[in-house]
Amino acid sequence: MGxxxxxxICASLLVAFANAHYHPKFSYTGPHVGPGKxxxxxxxxxxxxxxxxxxxxxxxxxxxxxxxxxxxxxxxxPANATLINVGYKIELRLEGDAGSLLVDGKNYSxxxxxxxxxxxxxxxxxxxxxxxxxxxxxxxxxxxxVSILFQFGDPDPFLDQIKDHLDQLAKETCDADEEAQIxxxxxxxxxIRRTTKKYFRYHGSxxxxxxxxxxxxxxxxxxxxxxxxxxxxxxxxxxEEYKQNSRPTQPLNGRTxxxxxxx
Numbered sequence: 001m002g003x004x005x006x007x008x009i010c011a012s013l014l015v016a017f018a019n020a021h022y023h024p025k026f027s028y029t030g031p032h033v034g035p036g037k038x039x040x041x042x043x044x045x046x047x048x049x050x051x052x053x054x055x056x057x058x059x060x061x062x063x064x065x066x067x068x069x070x071x072x073x074x075x076x077x078p079a080n081a082t083l084i085n086v087g088y089k090i091e092l093r094l095e096g097d098a099g100s101l102l103v104d105g106k107n108y109s110x111x112x113x114x115x116x117x118x119x120x121x122x123x124x125x126x127x128x129x130x131x132x133x134x135x136x137x138x139x140x141x142x143x144x145x146v147s148i149l150f151q152f153g154d155p156d157p158f159l160d161q162i163k164d165h166l167d168q169l170a171k172e173t174c175d176a177d178e179e180a181q182i183x184x185x186x187x188x189x190x191x192i193r194r195t196t197k198k199y200f201r202y203h204g205s206x207x208x209x210x211x212x213x214x215x216x217x218x219x220x221x222x223x224x225x226x227x228x229x230x231x232x233x234x235x236x237x238x239x240e241e242y243k244q245n246s247r248p249t250q251p252l253n254g255r256t257x258x259x260x261x262x263x
Contacts, residue, residue: 026088026209028245035247038209048211053250054204055120056257058219063200063259070260072218073102074146074193076110081187083165085180088208088242089114090166090234092187099189101136101144103216108136108144113192115234119149120207120246121219128223130231131246133207134192143206144216148192153225158191163233170236180237195262196220202257207247221259 024041027033033041039049047053076099084091091114098110112135119131134146150156159166165182172180198221205213235243 027241028088028247029241038211041209045209045211047205047213048209050205050211050213051251051253052204052213052255053211054207054215054217055122055247055249056202056204056252056255057122057125057249058200058257060124063257066258066260071262072196072199072260075099075102076189076193078186078188079110081184083162083169083182083184085169085172085174085237086114087179087239088245089116090169090237092162092184094187101146103144103218106138106142108138108142110189111135111137116207116246117231117235117244118246120249121147121149121217122249123149127246130226130234142214142216143212144218145206147217147219149219149223150226150231151223152228152231154227155230156191156224156226158189159226159230159234161188163230166233166237170233172237194222196222198259198261200257200259202255204250204255 024045025033026038026041026045028035031037038045039047077097079098080095082093082095084093091112093112094110100110101108113132114135115130115132117130119128121131122128128149128151130150132148132150134148136144136146138144162184165184169180169182172182174180200217200219200221202217203214204217205211205215238245
């Protein structure tokens with residue numbers, strides 16, 4: 001995509017930002033706008049101080065092993081997508097019917113996905129180089145997020161689809177209160193829904209302000225691989241203060257983490 005088109009995208013967002021409800025800036029560092037202060041930055045962010053927050057550290061010795069097998073049903077479809085530099089994360093926004101996730105008989109539609117580096121969730125205190133959040137919403141407004149943890153290794157096939165667009169996104173510049181967007185056309189989601197033999201599940205929140213609670217989290221047991229070059233490409237478009245964009249783990253506060261098997 002040429003630079004003129006990128007400037008048009010940025011300029012067209014000015015009206016949307018002018019009409020949107022103001023949300024104060026937050027950061028991942030610093031004593032005034034860092035994660036420990038998110039709940040006090042705005043009344044809209046009050047849930048960031050809630051008791052059921054995410055991410056968490058998953059301690060294998062304390063998980064509840066479910067006696068039932070529950071297949072993780074994800075029916076994703078190729079869909080038009082837009083790659084967006086939101087400023088504090090890189091997001092893939094999907095249009096139309098991109099497929100769905102079924103959790104306890106409830107249907108959640110696939111809406112978007114984004115990356116965090118390093119990982120937000122940890123397992124026995126182990127933090128991974130990256131984490132992908134695949135976000136779904138139900139008709140009644142609830143959210144379910146599938147989390148995929150990544151370690152360094154072979155290139156991730158899904159990221160290979162958007163590598164050139166990530167490189168282009170790093171070259172595009174917008175003002176601090178604007179988004180840079182690159183339309184991708186039809187995106188294949190087959191690699192995202194690869195089968196897994198087990199997964200962890202618990203109830204938490206969004207890991208970004210406004211930290212909305214009542215989110216069903218599904219953390220896949222299979223840790224996938226991405227290359228160091230792919231991670232660098234994901235981080236390149238972000239401002240320096242957001243290149244590391246993981247929220248610290250939050251207290252479990254008596255919540256249960258289940259381990260479910262798919263076979």
